[in-house]
Amino acid sequence: xxxxxxxxxxxxxGVAVVVGFAACSSESDRPPAQLVDGxxxxxxxxxLEAPSPQILTDVxxxxxxxxxxxxxxxxxxxxAREHDAQGPVVVRTGAAGVSVTxxxxxxxxxxxxxxxxxVRAEDRSWCGRAYGRLERGHLLDPRLDVAGCRxxxxxxxxxxxxxxxxxxxxxxxxxxxxxxxYPVARRLPVRVTTGDIAPDHSGATFEIxxxxxxxxxxxxxxxxxxVAG
Amino acid sequence: xxxxxxxxxxxxxxxxxxxxxxxxxxxxRFVADNCNNAAPTPTSYITRDGSxxxxxxxxxxxxxxAGGCWNDNDRDDSPNDPHEDAAxxxxxxxxxxxxxxxxxxxxSTSDAGFQQWGMLRNVHGPYTSAAFKAGTGAPxxxxxxxxxxxxxxxxxxxxxxxxxxxxxxxTDQIIEAKGEDxxxxxxxxxxxxSSSYTGVRRTGxxx
Numbered sequence: 001x002x003x004x005x006x007x008x009x010x011x012x013x014g015v016a017v018v019v020g021f022a023a024c025s026s027e028s029d030r031p032p033a034q035l036v037d038g039x040x041x042x043x044x045x046x047x048l049e050a051p052s053p054q055i056l057t058d059v060x061x062x063x064x065x066x067x068x069x070x071x072x073x074x075x076x077x078x079x080a081r082e083h084d085a086q087g088p089v090v091v092r093t094g095a096a097g098v099s100v101t102x103x104x105x106x107x108x109x110x111x112x113x114x115x116x117x118x119v120r121a122e123d124r125s126w127c128g129r130a131y132g133r134l135e136r137g138h139l140l141d142p143r144l145d146v147a148g149c150r151x152x153x154x155x156x157x158x159x160x161x162x163x164x165x166x167x168x169x170x171x172x173x174x175x176x177x178x179x180x181x182y183p184v185a186r187r188l189p190v191r192v193t194t195g196d197i198a199p200d201h202s203g204a205t206f207e208i209x210x211x212x213x214x215x216x217x218x219x220x221x222x223x224x225x226x227v228a229g
Numbered sequence: 230x231x232x233x234x235x236x237x238x239x240x241x242x243x244x245x246x247x248x249x250x251x252x253x254x255x256x257x258r259f260v261a262d263n264c265n266n267a268a269p270t271p272t273s274y275i276t277r278d279g280s281x282x283x284x285x286x287x288x289x290x291x292x293x294x295a296g297g298c299w300n301d302n303d304r305d306d307s308p309n310d311p312h313e314d315a316a317x318x319x320x321x322x323x324x325x326x327x328x329x330x331x332x333x334x335x336x337s338t339s340d341a342g343f344q345q346w347g348m349l350r351n352v353h354g355p356y357t358s359a360a361f362k363a364g365t366g367a368p369x370x371x372x373x374x375x376x377x378x379x380x381x382x383x384x385x386x387x388x389x390x391x392x393x394x395x396x397x398x399x400t401d402q403i404i405e406a407k408g409e410d411x412x413x414x415x416x417x418x419x420x421x422x423s424s425s426y427t428g429v430r431r432t433g434x435x436x
Binding site: 080082083109111126127128129130131133135140141143144145146147148199200202226227228229 | 266313353355
């Protein structure tokens with residue numbers, strides 16, 4: 001009798017462990033159901049030659065002179081008003097963060113505002129800023145930002161620019177349990193995010209693939225970015 | 230009489246040697262040969278003057294993008310590295326790495342405590358100058374420029390320097406890792422008068 005009870009107890013514990021493990025792993029590996037602004041996450045229109053599931057980052061490009069004051073674009077231009085903007089302002093809303101990128105009027109630098117939650121008109125939303133020098137139009141450094149941004153669960157999130165090859169239509173970044181897809185916009189470097197951070201080395205790793213408009217893989221690379229300057 | 234083939238071969242070899250020596254100059258061995266990953270020592274009594282002494286040991290050293298290791302031999306052991314290349318492995322810190330180390334900060338942005346980093350510890354820290362400018366991290370805060378005193382900082386989105394002294398005309402003597410072409414030194418600056426720069430303070434000094 002005791003022996004049967006003990007066997008049942010062991011079996012119950014075993015089932016609980018298995019169920020618990022499944023729950024944990026599905027929780028951590030499950031792709032986000034929504035982007036940080038609360039909109040439902042969706043897959044890109046074309047399936048990329050990259051691991052699934054794939055989540056499309058929302059991208060909006062607006063001219064600097066036309067950015068409404070209360071929007072993410074307008075708020076970033078105001079927060080970084082010492083840098084005169086010229087040309088398009090690209091706003092990206094992803095599963096873990098929001099970024100705004102624009103080129104300065106001199107054409108010698110890029111500026112980014114980073115946020116880890118939706119940018120609202122009434123509050124200070126930016127958790128990071130980046131300033132990257134351009135030399136002959138090329139970004140010298142990805143301007144990794146790891147200091148100030150946290151997800152809603154308290155995890156640090158890193159932002160960096162990635163310069164795609166000219167024929168790339170999408171940049172995809174491998175995240176834990178999914179692939180985040182960034183449409184290339186207005187020939188500006190793409191501000192990408194990752195949770196793969198190495199605090200001891202003040203660095204972060206981005207597993208990146210670049211894709212054609214058809215979704216075909218063009219190139220895979222690893223961006224090992226370091227905090228600098 | 231040298232044949233065309235021999236001439237072309239010689240030319241290719243010569244060009245390869247020049248290219249190889251240029252590449253070698255771009256990737257020095259300073260960090261690999263001299264720097265370490267030793268753990269920092271937590272310390273509780275830290276003064277601004279003591280921090281200035283730490284900063285002065287970096288004076289006349291080089292500049293390394295994303296770097297934070299120097300040896301106090303008063304020269305740049307890796308001159309003429311390409312700009313903004315984190316992989317060149319040269320001597321010195323960059324502006325934010327220098328500030329992080331002189332302010333004895335922690336790799337954790339939520340830790341406001343003081344950490345004593347060895348001069349040869351290769352560490353940069355999590356802050357860019359833009360992050361310092363925003364007062365990001367538990368030890369850091371923004372302050373009005375009028376309130377700035379010795380070993381406070383002036384930071385822009387692209388640079389940060391520490392106030393070593395203030396001149397009678399209102400300019401400041403800034404100790405800073407200025408750039409690959411300049412290294413680390415004290416220069417008179419007008420950052421305080423520039424709208425691009427914000428006052429930043431490391432909190433928690435003993436005096």
